[in-house]
Amino acid sequence: xxxxxxxxxxxxxxxxxxxxxxxxxxxxxxxxxxxxxxxxxxxxxxxxxxxxxxxxxxxxxxxxxxxxxxxxxxxxxxxxxxxxxxxxxxxxxxxxxxxxxxxxxxxxxxxxxxxxxxxxxxxxxxxxxxxxxxxxxxxxxxxxxxxxxxxxxxxxxxxxxxxxxxxxxxxxxxxxxxxxxxxxxxxxxxxxxxxxxxxxxxxxxxxxxxxxxxxxxxxxxxxxxxxxxxxxxxxxxxxxxxxxxxxxxxxxxxxxxxxxxxxxxxxxxxxxxxxxxxxxxxxxxxxxxxxx
Amino acid sequence: xxxxxxxxxxxxxxxxxxxxxxxxxxxxxxxxxxxxxxxxxxxxxxxxxxxxxxxxxxxxxxxxxxxxxxxxxxxxxxxxxxxxxxxxxxxxxxxxxxxxxxxxxxxxxxxxxxxxxxxxxxxxxxxxxxxxxxxxxxxxxxxxxxxxxxxxxxxxxxxxxxxxxxxxxxxxxxxxxxxxxxxxxxxxxxxxxxxxxxxxxxxxxxxxxxxxxxxxxxxxxxxxxxxxxxxxxxxxxxxxxxxxxxxxxxxxxxxxxxxxxxxxxxxxxxxxxxxxxxxxxxxxxxxxxxxxxxxxxxxxxxxxxxxxxxxxxxxxxxxxxxxxxxxxxxxxxxxxxxxxxxxxxxxxxxxxxxxxxxxxxxxxxxxxxxxxxxxxxxxxxxxxxxxxxxxxxxxxxxxxxxxxxxxxxxxxxxxxxxxxxxxxxxxxxxxxxxxxxxxxxxxxxxxxxxxxxxxxxxxxxxxxxxxxxxxxxxxxxxxxxxxxxxxxxxxxxxxxxxxxxxxxxxxxxxxxxxxxxxxxxxxxxxxxxxxxxxxxxxxxxxxxxx
Amino acid sequence: xxxxxxxxxxxxxxxxxxxxxxxxxxxxxxxxxxxxxxxxxxxxxxxxxxxxxxxxxxxxxxxxxxxxxxxxxxxxxxxxxxxxxxxxxxxxxxxxxxxxx
Numbered sequence: 001x002x003x004x005x006x007x008x009x010x011x012x013x014x015x016x017x018x019x020x021x022x023x024x025x026x027x028x029x030x031x032x033x034x035x036x037x038x039x040x041x042x043x044x045x046x047x048x049x050x051x052x053x054x055x056x057x058x059x060x061x062x063x064x065x066x067x068x069x070x071x072x073x074x075x076x077x078x079x080x081x082x083x084x085x086x087x088x089x090x091x092x093x094x095x096x097x098x099x100x101x102x103x104x105x106x107x108x109x110x111x112x113x114x115x116x117x118x119x120x121x122x123x124x125x126x127x128x129x130x131x132x133x134x135x136x137x138x139x140x141x142x143x144x145x146x147x148x149x150x151x152x153x154x155x156x157x158x159x160x161x162x163x164x165x166x167x168x169x170x171x172x173x174x175x176x177x178x179x180x181x182x183x184x185x186x187x188x189x190x191x192x193x194x195x196x197x198x199x200x201x202x203x204x205x206x207x208x209x210x211x212x213x214x215x216x217x218x219x220x221x222x223x224x225x226x227x228x229x230x231x232x233x234x235x236x237x238x239x240x241x242x243x244x245x246x247x248x249x250x251x252x253x254x255x256x257x258x259x260x261x262x263x264x265x266x267x268x269x270x271x272x273x274x275x276x277x278x279x280x281x282x283x284x285x286x287x288x289x290x291x292x
Numbered sequence: 293x294x295x296x297x298x299x300x301x302x303x304x305x306x307x308x309x310x311x312x313x314x315x316x317x318x319x320x321x322x323x324x325x326x327x328x329x330x331x332x333x334x335x336x337x338x339x340x341x342x343x344x345x346x347x348x349x350x351x352x353x354x355x356x357x358x359x360x361x362x363x364x365x366x367x368x369x370x371x372x373x374x375x376x377x378x379x380x381x382x383x384x385x386x387x388x389x390x391x392x393x394x395x396x397x398x399x400x401x402x403x404x405x406x407x408x409x410x411x412x413x414x415x416x417x418x419x420x421x422x423x424x425x426x427x428x429x430x431x432x433x434x435x436x437x438x439x440x441x442x443x444x445x446x447x448x449x450x451x452x453x454x455x456x457x458x459x460x461x462x463x464x465x466x467x468x469x470x471x472x473x474x475x476x477x478x479x480x481x482x483x484x485x486x487x488x489x490x491x492x493x494x495x496x497x498x499x500x501x502x503x504x505x506x507x508x509x510x511x512x513x514x515x516x517x518x519x520x521x522x523x524x525x526x527x528x529x530x531x532x533x534x535x536x537x538x539x540x541x542x543x544x545x546x547x548x549x550x551x552x553x554x555x556x557x558x559x560x561x562x563x564x565x566x567x568x569x570x571x572x573x574x575x576x577x578x579x580x581x582x583x584x585x586x587x588x589x590x591x592x593x594x595x596x597x598x599x600x601x602x603x604x605x606x607x608x609x610x611x612x613x614x615x616x617x618x619x620x621x622x623x624x625x626x627x628x629x630x631x632x633x634x635x636x637x638x639x640x641x642x643x644x645x646x647x648x649x650x651x652x653x654x655x656x657x658x659x660x661x662x663x664x665x666x667x668x669x670x671x672x673x674x675x676x677x678x679x680x681x682x683x684x685x686x687x688x689x690x691x692x693x694x695x696x697x698x699x700x701x702x703x704x705x706x707x708x709x710x711x712x713x714x715x716x717x718x719x720x721x722x723x724x725x726x727x728x729x730x731x732x733x734x735x736x737x738x739x740x741x742x743x744x745x746x747x748x749x750x751x752x753x754x755x756x757x758x759x760x761x762x763x764x765x766x767x768x769x770x771x772x773x774x775x776x777x778x779x780x781x782x783x784x785x786x787x788x789x790x791x792x793x794x795x796x797x798x799x800x801x802x803x804x805x806x807x808x809x810x811x812x813x814x815x816x817x818x819x820x821x822x823x824x825x826x827x828x829x830x831x832x833x834x835x836x837x838x
Numbered sequence: 839x840x841x842x843x844x845x846x847x848x849x850x851x852x853x854x855x856x857x858x859x860x861x862x863x864x865x866x867x868x869x870x871x872x873x874x875x876x877x878x879x880x881x882x883x884x885x886x887x888x889x890x891x892x893x894x895x896x897x898x899x900x901x902x903x904x905x906x907x908x909x910x911x912x913x914x915x916x917x918x919x920x921x922x923x924x925x926x927x928x929x930x931x932x933x934x935x936x937x938x939x
Binding site for chain 3: 046
Binding site: 516518706707708712749773805806808 | 865888891894897898919921922923924927930931934
């Protein structure tokens with residue numbers, strides 16, 4: 001079953017052990033957006049995100065899934081509070097991992113400041129659980145990708161599992177084109193958009209830690225494997241030295257690719273064979289990445 | 293003394309005027325406008341090649357730059373008025389009359405020109421009808437055509453997008469006309485000769501390759517569950533029922549859904565080899581899974597499709613491929629094939645009235661027809677039998693009279709289009725358009741008396757089995773769902789039609805609506821199509837998400 | 839948003855649980871299925887962004903209540919301009935999910 005096409009709820013049900021998902025703030029509680037209501041815009045009973053607890057391969061997890069088709073998965077006040085509340089709950093429930101199924105263009109424009117605040121609260125809560133030794137995984141493979149504030153949230157996670165169809169960036173292609181002009185970035189050139197923001201580029205850069213095929217079982221298998229590896233090797237707090245090293249690596253990367261105008265340049269540098277990269281499957285891609 | 297070679301001497305004079313521009317057939321790109329001014333005379337019938345696929349766009353730009361005091365009073369006789377330059381030429385006052393088939397993107401501008409009496413429309417034709425008139429009373433004096441390549445002598449290679457070129461050139465070259473070709477490149481040796489050099493008077497290398505619109509690419513990601521449901525109804529209730537082997541599809545998402553259901557749903561029903569084996573169809577990317585799974589035996593194409601070149605070349609058992617290894621298309625032949633050799637045409641439309649007439653015309657646009665009416669009409673000249681054709685004939689005649697067959701002409705539509713526009717209406721907008729645009733006929737795409745079945749999400753109406761105009765009307769209302777036309781049905785009569793199998797709902801066909809999911813589609817994305825093609829399909833950038 | 843509530847006679851439902859079906863996106867809708875008190879009636883609450891189609895909604899919902907055992911159910915709909923075909927399909931799907939054991 002395609003992860004890309006599935007709804008948020010279908011993704012959760014396909015990822016976790018059968019019958020284990022218990023939803024917090026379920027739709028019948030009608031925790032809908034007061035801002036959308038004031039603007040007379042359509043509401044959704046879950047405000048575009050489902051959160052709850054479940055088991056993955058027997059391990060206790062907390063999980064949130066954004067519905068990318070409701071207002072582009074955007075984060076409004078209620079939507080954001082549900083994710084942030086889930087992360088807070090992790091501090092008391094101490095799950096083996098928190099899974100964030102991200103499918104979002106970022107802040108919900110209708111809710112402006114409330115949405116911005118919600119995202120910053122999510123970031124803070126996310127850092128707090130990681131400091132407490134609970135790993136967070138971002139799963140990115142939906143139509144809305146992971147953009148804006150949710151792009152940052154994704155990068156704060158310990159692991160980022162992406163499919164080729166998933167996209168990860170800060171400003172969306174349309175935003176860049178609007179602000180900087182079509183010469184800078186042609187958002188209609190979909191092949192270019194994916195070469196610059198898609199899963200294969202992000203994996204080559206190391207921002208995604210796993211690249212999987214577009215199927216719910218493939219995402220589940222990757223999440224399970226990563227969870228078990230974190231279980232065996234729990235998170236240790238990073239020393240200042242480690243952080244400085246990370247910073248150094250990022251600086252080097254920004255210099256290395258400062259002239260790159262296309263994801264192809266990254267593939268050329270990171271893969272043993274960078275021909276026909278968009279056409280190859282994940283197995284072949286991962287093999288070429290390892291071979292370098 | 294009367295002369296018998298007026299056309300030939302006129303051509304000789306025109307060629308003499310052009311002698312200073314080119315000593316052989318090759319004309320420098322920068323002299324194209326000058327050439328046109330030299331050979332075109334006031335009042336000429338001119339064909340600027342183009343249809344909904346390839347366009348002689350460079351020559352269209354050139355003719356729109358000619359001196360209006362020299363190039364004037366033209367009569368355009370061409371498939372489409374789709375480029376802004378076509379309309380520019382009219383706005384510059386250089387055209388008096390137009391005969392065409394389709395105006396697509398320029399439909400709004402054209403409607404305004406007609407309203408302001410800037411132009412007279414002779415008629416809006418179907419493709420085959422216009423080609424036919426090229427050989428009777430609308431023969432072009434000047435044909436501006438597009439080819440992929442020319443050699444030094446002026447032989448032309450049109451590649452997979454041969455399309456209208458042979459019909460236009462044949463009419464022009466053999467009736468004293470002048471043929472001018474724009475080519476993408478000039479080479480020493482062509483892969484094959486599609487148009488021989490002695491039918492071509494001039495050729496010019498265009499500064500950019502001719503434009504081709506990828507009009508037949510439907511992204512499977514955009515096919516809805518409702519379209520899947522209608523596809524299932526079509527396959528089980530119609531294709532299987534009549535055993536339809538030879539057919540033509542429209543270009544909508546509904547028929548794309550059917551194509552993608554063949555290797556899955558139709559195969560499960562045991563229909564491989566029993567339906568959909570021979571096609572008159574452009575190389576639709578959504579047909580790839582059916583071809584790869586062995587459903588399809590043969591496809592003849594009107595034109596090609598951007599990105600399908602390598603795939604069609606690699607499947608010469610299916611497509612018509614030259615010795616050079618590339619496909620050849622031919623719109624006139626494929627239209628004839630669609631008319632005479634296919635048992636079924638199925639397509640979509642914007643409006644259907646209670647008599648079953650359908651139209652894609654809306655009030656402020658003169659869009660025209662293209663090829664659908666040639667295929668969506670009974671072929672009265674057909675004399676060979678097939679089981680599907682004979683059965684439709686029997687149903688139409690109720691067993692009385694001289695036995696003859698009938699083509700199945702099907703409209704597949706959702707009861708509402710986007711923004712809750714009802715597809716079923718009491719009166720077509722075409723009536724109002726014909727009044728405001730001074731047309732002799734309302735522009736009807738498929739006439740009600742040719743229409744045999746209507747498929748909607750509510751089921752199939754078999755109009756062949758209706759015994760009276762009243763029954764026909766109720767059969768249409770019966771599948772019109774919650775549109776005003778549908779809600780005004782006579783419920784008792786509709787139930788009676790259902791009992792007699794004239795209306796069949798999904799459940800009557802044993803189709804569960806909840807089974808109609810996108811999971812049934814053999815491909816759910818463009819990427820799937822590329823994978824299934826073994827990497828041979830190369831989709832245009834706007835259809836990729838990788 | 840146009841909002842209205844209908845209470846329609848329907849045969850009592852056999853089994854049911856809370857269920858949510860569909861997504862609020864352009865041309866689509868979500869349906870929330872819950873219990874409510876009256877056994878032989880179905881209460882349907884509609885909130886739609888497409889104004890002026892109440893008669894069509896009523897026709898679609900009447901047919902649903904007649905063709906399904908929906909008594910005792912409350913259906914709450916958030917609609918973003920779905921066509922009647924999509925509405926009918928979602929209602930059937932939601933009903934099926936809610937009825938599944």
